[in-house]
Amino acid sequence: MTGQPLLSIRGLQAWYGRAHILTGVDLAVERGEVVALMGRNGAGKTTTMKAIMGLLDRRAGSVAFDGREVSALPPHRVARLGLGYVPEDRRVFTDLTVEENLEVGRQPPRDGAPHWTPERLYALFPNLAEMRGRRGGRMSGGEQQMLTLARTLMGNPSLLLLDEPSEGLAPRIVQQMADALRALKAEGLSILVSEQNLAFAAAVADRASVIEMGQIRFEGPMRSLLEDEAVRRAYLAV
């Protein structure tokens, strides 16, 4: 076990077409840690997630995962190293059943990461267990969000990239999601979660990074963000 962080990002830049969205993001996630990436709409949270996974056409800077530079790899190679990505817009395969969605995410067991099977995931998300044969397109938004998370877990990731998991969900489902994340953390999973919802972030995260205009403006323990009203007002208030 080395002392370096599990995920270490230096000077990450990214573009959508000609628009320069990330101008230099520095971010680190330690092993076993939950980091919240906070910021307003359009601040660059989703772009950061996609740039880490290699889902954008153009990016620059360094992304090191588990000591290995991954910024030149295509998405499937990044995923196979143990980076699990859960997109904000859910993107379940609507034609596929719950079981089949999980099958798509399946990867071989990985050293140093919890090993998931459909049965274990059904235990974690009892709702899904009741609808194994149902097609993804016939599920509610909250169920789809659970399925997306479960599907990514099937890849036995050691780090989870979770993009706005609470967005557009009913409060009861948000609560379930927070419980699930705490359970995952207890399993030893490291998590980078992007959020606008401060209460949700406070409930799950150890540390917070605040992004605005494509750069990190604040970095510190979750508690100090909660106590620092100036930062919250400058970068998080709507």
Added chain:
Amino acid sequence: MSFYLVQFLSGLATAATLFLVSSGLTIVFGVTRIVNFAHGSFYMLGAYLGWTLVERWGTTPLGFWGAVAAASLAVGLLGALMEIGLLRRLYRSPELFQLLATFGVVLVVQDAASWIWGSEDLLGRRAPGLRGSVDILDQPFPLYDLVLIGLGPLVLGLLWLLFNRTRWGTLVRAATQDRDMASALGVDPARLFTGVLFLGSALAGLGGALQVPREAVNLHMDMAIVVEAFVVVVVGGMGSLTGAFVASLLIGQLQAFGILVFPQITLVLVFLFMAVVLVIRPYGLLGRAEDAPPTAASPGPPLVAAAGAARWAPALLLALLAAVPLVAGDYALIVLTEVVILALLAASLHLLIGLGGLVSFGHAAYFGLGAYGAALLVKHLAAPMPLALAAAPLVAGLGALATGWFCVRRSGLYFAMLTLAFAQIVWSVTFQWYGVTGGDNGILGVWPPDWAAGKAAYYWLTLALAGGALLLLRRAAFAPFGYALRAGRDSALRAESVGIDVRRHQWLSFALAGSAAGLAGGLYAFAKGSVFPTLMAVPVSVDALVMVLMGGIQTLSGPVVGAALFHLLETEAMSRTDWWRLVLGTIILVLVLAFPKGVAGFVRDLWTRGRDA
């Protein structure tokens, strides 16, 4: 009664072959969204390879079936190679470029097959052990066809299992729906797609190899089958295997019994059927809305009217072209006349594709309608040339108005297939209505009067008329009409919500494009002195498409450049070598790989980049 039963069974045998080929096509389309013209070439290669291997090993049943399987696998490997070497580089190009690339493959395979196997029909050995026939209600029926009939449902069942009961099939279905998401989950889409191309091509090769005992193997098998397979895929619903199966059965029966009931219109029956199905069911029998392919709209910078010195480029070009007869000989003028006519044809198609986002596979119909409109007036009414030339765009425009009304009610590939259906209907009416059109003898003696008979005089006339029409088309692109059309292309929903009647604009542009193509056709008739049904056949539609795509759909000058490039290349290659298809196909492939935005788009990029820097 027994006669009908045998006819029914032979319809089933036809259906089995159709299904094998179209299942491969629908699988490849469903996953890659590529309209793969080369699918017919793989069928033909399967037949040729099958013929060679069956000649060698086909004396025993084991050898025969081994030969069929080997041919199928070999063709599958070729399909995988095409994915790795060609298609993979084009997944981010406009969809039409992928189509153009597969068309390049068609040309190359044509000549390769002709080089290896010669142009003579090849008669294959019959399948050992299945040479005889069985009596069905006292009518003999070939044993081999019975085996084929069983093969169709067997393959459907196996494919269903593959896609629904294996991990590979699940991954393919996932990647079909959301390529990026699948790759973010650790799935390598490139490898999946190679596998899919292997599977689809192997099915085409299997269909081809199985034909060896039934019919002669020849160089025309590719286009014939690919058009039929597209009909099956579209009637069944794009991407639906069960749909393709049902459609194969229906079309097999249509062909078996159609020849008894309507011997006069056998050629058109299948296309009529497709047109009716698409008018009633927009996405085919079992297709779903979300499976409809996206339109041709390509994310490029919007058209900008040239400013400054570049504004005078068209006038300068016209002046230059007008001066050519002072220095050029008759042959050069003939070729140049054709280039100008084809430039108008391509520009009229570009109005649909580039501005309207409507890809037509049947634009030759209006070119041919114009040509025949003019020629028929000359032949039956002894009309003078000016009158005949005036009638050409009128006839074609009316034809386009009538057919366009149906076509613009569908989008994407369904639109394309409807235009193809109408073109085939027009073509077969012309082909089979001997009394009026002279059938495949065509109409001869459509020459210009004395004042326009000289090569230079007719060239100037063509330049004036086609040039005028081109300017009109350009004007339309920058008029509110053109803006509305482009708005509808980029987002029909948003265009509708600001009060643009998208369908109406598309319909009018269809008629306008048709009449411009008709003028080109009329000019072509007098340039050649004759018209033939081939003017409105599929190859002309494809040529026009290739011209537009070669030049690039994102600029107005693109189709003109593309037409000149294509026609000069073709003429030059044809005059220098018998292997002109190989040359042309290779050039297309190189162009597609080197200039994924088309030649004109590439030049414009250089131009704007030069100014940005």
